[in-house]
Amino acid sequence: MALALSPIGCGGPNLDFLDTHYDTRYDERYVGQAYGIMWNENQDTYIRIGDPYFFIHEDMKRCILADNGTIVYYLDSYNKEGVEPSVNGTCDVTAAKKLTDTGVFTGPASDYVGHYAHNKTDDTYSLITAKDDNDTLSLQDDIFVSGEEFEICTGVFNGDDGQVMVEIPAFYHKYWYDNGWHRHLISRENISGYELHHAFQKNGANVTARYIGAYEGVLYDTSEGKYVNGLYLPSNDSYKMSFDGTAETITSDTLTHPFTNLEAGVDTIVISGTVNNDGTYGITAVTDTTITVDGDLENEASVACIIQTQKDWSNDVLSSVAGKAPMTYGTRANFRTAAANRGTGWRQQDFDLVSAVQLLYLVEYGSWYSQSEIGAGLTDWNYDIWLAWNNYNPIEKTGLSNGVATWNVNNGSGKKGSYVSYRWIENPWGHLWKFVDGINVNSHIPYVCNEDTHFAEDTLTNYISLGVTLADSDGYSKTLAQIARGFLPTSVGGSSSTYITDYYIQGTGWCVVRLGGNANLGAAAGIVYWAPNPWSDYLGRDIGSRIAY
DSSP states (O other), X not given: OOOOEEETTSSSOOHHHHHHHOOGGGGGOOTTTEEEEEEETTTTEEEEEEOSSOHHHHTOEEEEEOTTSOEEEEEETTEETTOOOOEEEEOOSOOTTEEEOTTOOOSOGGGTTTSEEEXXXXXXEEEEEEEOSSSEEEESSOOOOTTOEEEEOSOOOSSSSOEEEEEEEOOEEEEEEETTEEEEEEESSOOTTOEEOGGGEETTEEOSEEEEESSSOEEEETTTTEEEOOOEEOOOTTSOEEEETTTTEEEESSOSSTTTTOOTTTOEEEEESOSSOOEEEEEEEEOSSEEEESSOXXXXXXXXXXXXXXXXXXXXXXXXXXXXXXXXXXXXXXXHHHHHTTXXXXXXXXXXXXXXXXXXXXXXXXXXXXXXXXXXXXXXXXXXXXXXXXXXXXXXXXXXXXXXXXXXXOOOTTOSOOEEEETTEEOSSSSSEEEEEEEEEETTEEEEOOOGGGOOSSOOTTOEEOSOOOOSSOEEEEEEOSSSSOOOEEEEOOOSSSTTXXXXXXXXXXXXXXXXXXXXXXXXXXXXXXXXXXXXXXXXXXXXXXXXX
């Protein structure tokens, strides 16, 4: 029996197409064993091949992963898989960002903090940030009024149980190119002519699964013993700060939301560039524009200075937890070190792993047009609005996608709450650029490596050439390298709705690689927006990372 071929959108197998385009190489695969996609880069058309059931995709799921690489438990939406909520009740007081039910919360704080409170009346959720007493819990969001029913979900998303990851089961892959057609088949079984996808050939050994962070990368401050919120406000004469030595406050003169993501009692900031107030301070109170600190400030009006979250790239740890602003303003090497600090086997997302995710997306949706198939997510903030908001720092905290595997919310420029999720992976495009490790590009020639001890910048030592040359001009990608290992553009000339539909930017000489685009790139952003253009020490307020195992 040959595999059925079904052009996208035809509603079923097209037997006429099968008669005229039959290929004996399909005989090796049987329905129920493999499935895939064909894309013609000349005609920009897609054809599904193989089994209609996405059994590899169905096995992707969120989990809590321990630092030693073992599964603590799987997640079913906001709960531990198979463990339903046991704490239920009715909110009896209306208070901002609080859940109150007299005498109900008698367990230790760990029974609640890091869990989600579910408002069963209006079906909203908020992360629990503290246990105030036996009557009241503090929440990240204001979702309850008196009389609304609640339950405390059983999953722990704040890192106390482990990192929130997405498990991707190992699969085998067959690729070939013929007369404009890029053909991909994937299977859970090792079949003649197939190869274990390179994502699962990790550090010289075959592995049964890979794990990618469910969220954009958050930093764990080892000196404070806390997961912290990313912030880097540069010194700029147009965006000054004023210091009040009596109130011990720092207030933004012009930015409207520079401190929105910071948390009192959690974040520590480092200030430099002032006359009298350089130093390290804990935060005791926060509003959008003002923070109160625990130090002894002196009066200074309208100062151009640097304010940033305390971080130590040599010792802090890259993480995947909910409820924090992702860390940015580090080099790819900085993020690599922070990821490795979690332990053996941990790294930031790598080329082969993101290529596996891209392949799974393509096979599932049969289109490169990810913004159309799933959604734009957080990609349409106007440049000037983002600048005035917080000077291109993270807009959202992690965890907006909890509870949904693949989804999109797009609230528009200047409005909070937008995100996109593919198979539990939050913001694979948009919000922030993410660095990709295990790939270096030199004069448009890509070199790759899947052994994390060899990851390094500006080198081909321990890397292998993919044997292709990438496009040497910027634009919407049109054609792809005719190789099995990844989806890299060899020419531009497409558009935001045709061919690859995602943009591509490049550089000369040695380059590191970013992926996905940020919050203000609009239609250019997407699941294969490759940017092999920054130099090795490049960093930005809109560039982060994602942890992997």
